[in-house]
Amino acid sequence: MQFDINEILRDNIKKLKPYSSARDEFQGEASIFLDANENNFGSPTDSLYNRYPDPQQWVVKKRISEIKGVPPQNIFLGNGSDEAIDILIRAFCRPGIDNIIVLPPTYGMYSVSAGINDVAIKEVPLTAAYQLDLEGIAEAIDPNTRLIFVCSPNNPTANSIIREDIETVLANFRGIVVVDEAYINYSRQKSFIQELTEYSNLVVLQTLSKAWGLAGLRVGMAFASQDVIEVLNKIKPPYNINEASQQLALQGLANIDKVNNWIRETIQEREQLAAALEALPFVQQVYPSDANFILVRTTAPRDIYSYLVNKGIIVRDRSSVILCDGCLRITVGTAEENLQLVATLKSFTI
Numbered sequence: 001m002q003f004d005i006n007e008i009l010r011d012n013i014k015k016l017k018p019y020s021s022a023r024d025e026f027q028g029e030a031s032i033f034l035d036a037n038e039n040n041f042g043s044p045t046d047s048l049y050n051r052y053p054d055p056q057q058w059v060v061k062k063r064i065s066e067i068k069g070v071p072p073q074n075i076f077l078g079n080g081s082d083e084a085i086d087i088l089i090r091a092f093c094r095p096g097i098d099n100i101i102v103l104p105p106t107y108g109m110y111s112v113s114a115g116i117n118d119v120a121i122k123e124v125p126l127t128a129a130y131q132l133d134l135e136g137i138a139e140a141i142d143p144n145t146r147l148i149f150v151c152s153p154n155n156p157t158a159n160s161i162i163r164e165d166i167e168t169v170l171a172n173f174r175g176i177v178v179v180d181e182a183y184i185n186y187s188r189q190k191s192f193i194q195e196l197t198e199y200s201n202l203v204v205l206q207t208l209s210k211a212w213g214l215a216g217l218r219v220g221m222a223f224a225s226q227d228v229i230e231v232l233n234k235i236k237p238p239y240n241i242n243e244a245s246q247q248l249a250l251q252g253l254a255n256i257d258k259v260n261n262w263i264r265e266t267i268q269e270r271e272q273l274a275a276a277l278e279a280l281p282f283v284q285q286v287y288p289s290d291a292n293f294i295l296v297r298t299t300a301p302r303d304i305y306s307y308l309v310n311k312g313i314i315v316r317d318r319s320s321v322i323l324c325d326g327c328l329r330i331t332v333g334t335a336e337e338n339l340q341l342v343a344t345l346k347s348f349t350i
């Protein structure tokens with residue numbers, strides 16, 4: 001199905017003249033900058049932060065481009081991928097008129113951002129195997145459906161979504177399909193980034209918050225066609241990634257070997273932790289994981305959660321979430337943390 005961004009872009013965004021900052025308007029070399037009302041005397045910190053950061057974060061994008069094999073013009077950086085989610089909704093969904101489709105159980109911010117923007121949410125639950133209900137999705141799509149959020153590997157179920165099913169949605173939907181790959185580095189599946197040239201309605205989200213170990217910096221990435229990226233850039237606050245985050249992100253992106261070692265270690269730990277959890281008498285099911293967390297179905301989720309809290313160990317109680325009865329979501333920790341978790345769980349009695 002042909003995708004035309006102008007069919008779904010909000011009129012006010014089409015007409016919007018974005019804010020043009022001092023750093024947008026002059027980009028050459030100069031020795032005296034008196035254009036941005038900064039404090040030219042310096043900053044009271046060890047590092048110099050008295051200047052506004054690059055609004056387009058080109059140096060960081062170039063590095064990401066080298067790693068991901070995507071041109072910088074096809075990359076948007078957000079204050080976490082949460083910002084990209086919010087901006088996508090604001091760009092394409094008219095409040096009170098349009099809707100998005102989410103596939104629960106899934107990451108909560110798609111619905112929260114839609115709710116904040118007064119955009120209706122259509123829920124098409126995953127199947128019992130935590131895969132896409134393609135018929136349900138086809139039925140839910142109406143002329144005002146603008147975005148479908150597919151999370152793969154999915155949070156909180158930890159599994160990857162069948163690739164061909166995502167492609168079916170991409171090929172048959174006139175709006176944008178957002179594939180959230182926050183946990184892709186832990187997955188056996190390849191990223192959808194390679195499909196960007198094939199599908200102009202595809203947006204892939206990734207983040208420095210998970211495998212890269214930089215959740216505190218708040219740097220998320222959206223990869224998409226240049227048309228979509230230009231729209232996101234038009235809407236974002238001018239300096240949405242601060243200078244400290246840009247510098248530290250660059251530093252982090254230079255440490256690929258360390259990150260790859262952590263990924264290997266996490267996957268190893270995940271398999272050991274899964275096996276140890278499976279052996280516990282109150283564990284009914286350990287779901288296969290393609291992420292850095294494990295979903296576990298237990299006989300007494302709330303009691304186990306409170307017991308662990310009392311022992312100073314915090315996991316996520318997901319037992320009230322659709323299709324997750326009895327379930328706890330457990331992040332894979334370090335070897336030591338996982339051993340302590342399992343040892344503590346072994347002493348739990350109902």
Ligand SMILES: Cc1ncc(COP(=O)(O)O)c(C=O)c1O
Pocket residue numbers: 079080081082083107151154155180182183206207208209215218219220
């Ligand atoms: C699936 C998914 N997407 C996005 C995010 C948000 O990531 P960020 O830290 O980049 O905002 C999370 C965070 O837990 C997540 O689980």
